[in-house]
Amino acid sequence: MFALIDCNNFYASCERVFNPNLQGKPVAILSNNDGCVISMSDEAKKLQLPFGAPIFKWEQFCKSNNITVLSSNYPLYGDMSTRVMNILAGFSPDIEVYSIDESFLELKGFENYDLSNYATKMRSKILKWTGIPTCVGIAPTKALSKVANKIARSNLKQSKGICIIDSEENRIKALKWTKIGNVWGIGSRLKKRLQAKGCETAYDFTQLPSDWVLKNFSIVEWRLQKDLQGISKIPLEDAVTSKKMIATTRSFENTYADLENITERISTFASSCAKKLREQNSNCHVITVFLRSNRFDKNQAYLKENKTVFLSYPTDSTLTISSAAIAAVKTIFKEGVNYKKAGVIISGLVPNDNFQLNLFSHENPKHKPLMSAIDNLNKKFKGDKIKLGNQDLNRTWKMKQNRLSKKFTTNINEVLIVK
Known part of the structure; x- marks a missing residue:
C-alpha cells in the first residue's frame, strides 16, 4: 500500500501557524516580486479569486472582500516543509518527498495494521508538532493514492482528511468520481486526446485496451493506466535524480x-x-x-x-x-x-x-x-563572497516583497516573543 500525505493550502497554512488571526479568513500568497496569486486558503477560493491573478488588477477585489494578501516567504515554507517530512519519515522508512508540501510513503509490512488509525496518527502528529493541516490518501498504488487524497480533500467534514481505497468496489467508485483532467500526470493536451476517445473519467481511461494505450501514447501513460487499475507500475523514487536542465x-x-x-x-x-x-x-x-x-x-x-x-x-x-x-x-x-x-x-x-x-x-x-x-x-564564508569582475560585488538580487511576514523559524531575530 502507498500513502500520499498532502499539506492543505500549504503556504497559507504556514502563515496561519504564526498568525492565528488569519484562521478562518481568506488568505492569498503572491509569487516572486509580488506578481500574481500562487496559493490561497479555502476561504479565498470560495470568493472566486483566480489562481494566477495579477495582484495589481485584483487589489481592489481583495480589499473589498477582506482578503489578506502576503508575499511569498520561502525560507519559512522551506523550513516548515522539512519539519513535516521529518515527521513522516518516522512513519515509514520508504519515503519519497514529491514536492514541498506532499510525500509518498510505501507501507510495506502493514498488512495487519489499522490503516485508518495509522493515517489519523500521521495527521494528528503533524498538526500537533507543526500546526499544518494535512490529508492522507492510501491505496495499493501511487496513482490511486493520489486519487484517494483528492477525495479526502474534497469533503473534509465527511472524510476527516482520510480516504482509503482498499477494495475493488472502492477503486471503481473512486475512479468514476475522478474527472480525467484531475488524474495525476494527465495534462491539458493528453486530456483532450483522451476525451476525443470518450474518456471523461479516470475509470474510462482504465477501460481502454492496454495495447492501444502503449501504441498511441507512451510507456508513461501505460504505467499510469496500470497503476489506476490497481497494478503497481510506478515505483517509489528513493533517490534524488540530477536535473536535466x-x-x-x-x-x-x-x-x-x-x-x-x-x-x-x-x-x-x-x-x-x-x-x-x-x-x-x-x-x-x-x-x-x-x-x-x-x-x-x-x-x-x-x-x-x-x-x-x-x-x-x-x-x-x-x-x-x-x-x-x-x-x-x-x-x-x-x-x-x-x-x-x-x-x-x-x-x-x-x-x-x-x-x-x-x-x-x-x-x-x-x-x-x-x-x-x-x-x-x-x-x-556562507554566501557568494567571491564573484566575477563583471558582477556588482555589493549587489544582491532582492525581490519586491512589500507584504512579507517574518522568518519565524530561520532568523533568530524574528522568532516569536512570548510574554
Missing part, C-alpha cells in the same frame, strides 16, 4: 534599458547556474539567454528575445558559461527597450566524469581547480 530567471525590481545593468544581471544568473551545475557533478553543452520587457506596460510593445549558444565542449566553469551568456545577450539586446525580466538556462547536461571529448577544443585545465577553490571559500 538548470535555470536562473528573475524579474527585476525596476526596468533596465542599459546594456551594462543587463550584462551584470546575466553574468550573475550564469554564475548561479554554473554553481548548481557543479553541485550535481554535471557539465553543460547548451546555454540559452532570454530577455523580456514588461508585458503590462502599455507605452511599449511586449518584447521577448532568446539566444541559444552551443558549446564545442562540455563545461561547468563559471568563467566559460558567463562569457558565453554575456556574448549571447549582447546579440539580442535592443536600445530603447525597458527590460523587466531576464534569465539563463543551461541544458545538454552530461556527467562530469563521462562525456565525449573534442580533439580540437577543450576546457582550460586551470578552471577546474579554480572553481573548486571558489566554491569551497563561498561555502566556508
Whole structure:
C-alpha cells in the first residue's frame, strides 16, 4: 500500500501557524516580486479569486472582500516543509518527498495494521508538532493514492482528511468520481486526446485496451493506466535524480534599458547556474539567454528575445558559461527597450566524469581547480563572497516583497516573543 500525505493550502497554512488571526479568513500568497496569486486558503477560493491573478488588477477585489494578501516567504515554507517530512519519515522508512508540501510513503509490512488509525496518527502528529493541516490518501498504488487524497480533500467534514481505497468496489467508485483532467500526470493536451476517445473519467481511461494505450501514447501513460487499475507500475523514487536542465530567471525590481545593468544581471544568473551545475557533478553543452520587457506596460510593445549558444565542449566553469551568456545577450539586446525580466538556462547536461571529448577544443585545465577553490571559500564564508569582475560585488538580487511576514523559524531575530 502507498500513502500520499498532502499539506492543505500549504503556504497559507504556514502563515496561519504564526498568525492565528488569519484562521478562518481568506488568505492569498503572491509569487516572486509580488506578481500574481500562487496559493490561497479555502476561504479565498470560495470568493472566486483566480489562481494566477495579477495582484495589481485584483487589489481592489481583495480589499473589498477582506482578503489578506502576503508575499511569498520561502525560507519559512522551506523550513516548515522539512519539519513535516521529518515527521513522516518516522512513519515509514520508504519515503519519497514529491514536492514541498506532499510525500509518498510505501507501507510495506502493514498488512495487519489499522490503516485508518495509522493515517489519523500521521495527521494528528503533524498538526500537533507543526500546526499544518494535512490529508492522507492510501491505496495499493501511487496513482490511486493520489486519487484517494483528492477525495479526502474534497469533503473534509465527511472524510476527516482520510480516504482509503482498499477494495475493488472502492477503486471503481473512486475512479468514476475522478474527472480525467484531475488524474495525476494527465495534462491539458493528453486530456483532450483522451476525451476525443470518450474518456471523461479516470475509470474510462482504465477501460481502454492496454495495447492501444502503449501504441498511441507512451510507456508513461501505460504505467499510469496500470497503476489506476490497481497494478503497481510506478515505483517509489528513493533517490534524488540530477536535473536535466538548470535555470536562473528573475524579474527585476525596476526596468533596465542599459546594456551594462543587463550584462551584470546575466553574468550573475550564469554564475548561479554554473554553481548548481557543479553541485550535481554535471557539465553543460547548451546555454540559452532570454530577455523580456514588461508585458503590462502599455507605452511599449511586449518584447521577448532568446539566444541559444552551443558549446564545442562540455563545461561547468563559471568563467566559460558567463562569457558565453554575456556574448549571447549582447546579440539580442535592443536600445530603447525597458527590460523587466531576464534569465539563463543551461541544458545538454552530461556527467562530469563521462562525456565525449573534442580533439580540437577543450576546457582550460586551470578552471577546474579554480572553481573548486571558489566554491569551497563561498561555502566556508556562507554566501557568494567571491564573484566575477563583471558582477556588482555589493549587489544582491532582492525581490519586491512589500507584504512579507517574518522568518519565524530561520532568523533568530524574528522568532516569536512570548510574554
